[in-house]
Amino acid sequence: MVLKKKLGHGFNGFQVPFIPRRPRSARRSCYSKKSVEDGQVCAFELLASLAGKLLEESESSASSNASEGIRLVNERDKQDEVRPLIAQGIHQGSCAESFFMTDVASQNSTQKSLLRAKTDSVLGCNSDVKAEAFEWENKIGRCSNSYCNKFVEAAGDFRGSYDGNVKNGLIQEWEAGSSGFQRSTLVDKFSLKDQLELRGSTALIDSNSNVKSPYCSESFPSASFSKHGNDIKLGFRDDDENFLRCNEVCTKSKAFRSPQHIAHPKIRKPLLCKYWKSSPKLKECELSRSDVDVKPLHHKRTASHGFETSQHNNLVKRRKFFDRVSRVTSDGGFSSESVSNSPEKGIDRHNPNSSAKLHVPKDSHVKFSIKSLRIPDLYIEVPETATVGMLKRTIMEEVMAILEDSVHVGVLLQGQKVNDDNRTLVQTGISCKENLDTLSFMLEPSSLLAPAAACVGDPSSQCETSQPTRSSEIPVLESGNTDTLHDPSLPTNPGNLIESNHDSTTSPTDTIIENITPDSKALVAVPTSPEALAVVPVTQKTKRAEIAQRRTRRPFSVTEVEALVRAVEELGTGRWRDVKLRAFENADHRTYVDLKDKWKTLVHTARISPQQRRGEQVPQELLDRVLAAHGYWSKHQAKQNGKHQAIAGSVECVQSLVMV
DNA sequence: ATTAGGG
């Protein structure tokens, strides 16, 4: 028996944009067949039985034209039932959704059977049908042989269908090997919750939902029922370098230019990772949306202080990363667009022959569109003498390392991390009409440390990642830029700081999830293309210009305050440029305006009660000096004209301070 | 480019 996934494309108007395709030669062609086992027969019979019941059920409730159906068709009925459907499907341009063919590989070639799951729009829920389905499912579930297990999967899908959770259904990943089938996916067909769950770094792709109404209408897949149409394979596979496999034309049935268009609800973990890991392959397959903009959210900063020679060999410092996955509207997607676009064209809808179809209730589907996944904070340090090539390589290595760490996808709803993977989307509050705008995804290291809570927050808010991360992760590195202005009085560091400014701020468009429109697009996980990750420092101006975002906040360290106070004591409060030159010449991120502002706040801080002060506490001693200096210079403004006067003034100031 | 101040 062979279960196949179908993913159609190339059907009237259905385009499967950006679907990479491996060279034909490289595609794997098939699955081996397996002989039927007793258990298989048993399972099949169960299916047939259920089908019959379902059909009856549907007939009795034929009035509900908007119900979803599941159809089980036996090859024998093909002429009667299938064909018309197929034809219709073709004509109506419906896309295949839940569909799989079982090639009951019995020696008797005529015994091919088809199992077809169809989904249609549903307006009602038929409890009986549901119950039936459950029953069936249970039966199947008791089967112990592998064959039955397969059916179990099928059952799960069916159930999923009528439960409305898995329209696409049939996503089983079967791998046929000489020794038989192997389940390559770990999808628990029975847990609906899992249907849309992101596992590991798996990207979720749910493309068929129609968010418009509680019940999504879908088109019926026109499938190739040719028993030899086995070659139609659809779905995503990460194995064999197959990122996404489009179905091959069904050979035997010319009539079946099926528009199968299956959006795989789930992309297995390896997929995403692999994708990222093998950028070359991506190209090869032309995978995707390189057009996707992958703006590294957090820029790395390449910083090297001249005297930080000890660090030179340390090319890379990686910060634990975590980030959100920004989702951007993407029309492309792996596909579901077409699915959702032509939901109303379901095949059977008006087809008299479709009387047999079953109507099964369906839930709304939530569509996600993830345009790109960002790789968060990535701090890279290379010597100034490093070549650009080295830098690129270094960055690449870092990126790869991150990906290699088996990234996890975190789901955040309203800033709260959703940890219960077993809950359904609805239960979690992720439904078409709720909270979608507060839903976000992020990448997180599977390994250790929980991401800074700060970042997990509201997608729309900027995560101040630099702060927590900096302190805990790369003290040395970071301090080089900021906090380690060790002794201001010492010669300033010769090295230049190449600061990357667009740290953690996100642009408006970064909001993870935008409103999901009725015609929601498929969830598209577009892996960041490595190239896009280039972190090559750009000129600040350029960056500034491009990224008009607020600079990251960089609280002054006590050391800096000390330096500032000292400089002001000597130079006065009206010569910020000089202060800058004297004490912060190498702290490129501190402008004279910053210093001026800081002084302003220092004065304010010094005047308020210690209880009201926030942030890193500045020693009272320093604050006292601030007030003293401020007071002094306020009275000597007139003297600041000439340098000499200033110097004299400073001396005076110091003296007065000493006296105080 | 700097400074000074308000936001």
Place this chain on the structure above:
DNA sequence: CCCTAAT
């Protein structure tokens, strides 16, 4: 920190 007006 940002933005601006005034130098």
